[in-house]
Amino acid sequence: MDAVFFGLVILQVLTSVLSYPSGAPTSACVDMMPRHGGVQPKPNPAPYTIHPSSTTFQTGKPITVVIKGPDYSGVLLEARSGSDSKAIGTWQTPPTNTKFLACSGNQQGAITHANTNIKNNSTVYTWIPPATAKNVIFKATVAQQRTVFWVDVMSSTLTSSKGGTSLDVYSSAERIATPRIVTLLLFVFLSFCSIHGCFIMIQY
Numbered sequence: 001m002d003a004v005f006f007g008l009v010i011l012q013v014l015t016s017v018l019s020y021p022s023g024a025p026t027s028a029c030v031d032m033m034p035r036h037g038g039v040q041p042k043p044n045p046a047p048y049t050i051h052p053s054s055t056t057f058q059t060g061k062p063i064t065v066v067i068k069g070p071d072y073s074g075v076l077l078e079a080r081s082g083s084d085s086k087a088i089g090t091w092q093t094p095p096t097n098t099k100f101l102a103c104s105g106n107q108q109g110a111i112t113h114a115n116t117n118i119k120n121n122s123t124v125y126t127w128i129p130p131a132t133a134k135n136v137i138f139k140a141t142v143a144q145q146r147t148v149f150w151v152d153v154m155s156s157t158l159t160s161s162k163g164g165t166s167l168d169v170y171s172s173a174e175r176i177a178t179p180r181i182v183t184l185l186l187f188v189f190l191s192f193c194s195i196h197g198c199f200i201m202i203q204y
């Protein structure tokens, strides 16, 4: 009995010491909180900032993302829409020492570290926006080491440069504009006719 208890304690200690040297688990997708044996995150502001390559996005057009600050070893990076906790879009080939994490039913829904090797300002992540999203924010958990990490590291908000709303406005404007153009052409044609006579024109 004592041996079993001792074994469990050892296992617990080992698990928490090693934590997640090979990346965050799927269970961290929503709260993005490391379970590092009760170690609390460092208070924000973090020494890290997230730099997307653009302030706007378009469905299917890649956006690159860099986490700037001191060298880091652990990361969990997701794109979100507003305050929704669902990871959106699709990450592309993970940079060295990182890998995909399946989140929100998407095999490429998030990026996490693959090992504890250094990641830095030169580590570039590439993300493909989904078809439906009006605004996007990148959210990360960044760890310098097991006991030193920050959660809720956020980029500024990216807005859709061809969102559903503006598309709707465009097509309704088009619906109004089309009859106007037809009327205008008819008017021009009739004016031409009243001056030159269209039956003569047709005869030629």
Ligand SMILES: *[C@@H]1O[C@H](CO)[C@@H](O)[C@H](O)[C@H]1NC(C)=O
Pocket: 068, 069, 070, 121
């Ligand atoms: C990484 O970026 C941070 C913040 O921009 C900067 O302070 C730091 O000097 C950079 N490190 C390197 C090695 O370029």
Ligand SMILES: *[C@@H]1O[C@H](CO)[C@@H](O)[C@H](O)[C@H]1NC(C)=O
Pocket: 118, 119, 120, 121, 122, 123
């Ligand atoms: C980032 O780390 C890589 C690999 O350790 C190194 O080659 C590169 O020079 C570093 N870049 C910066 C900006 O620190």
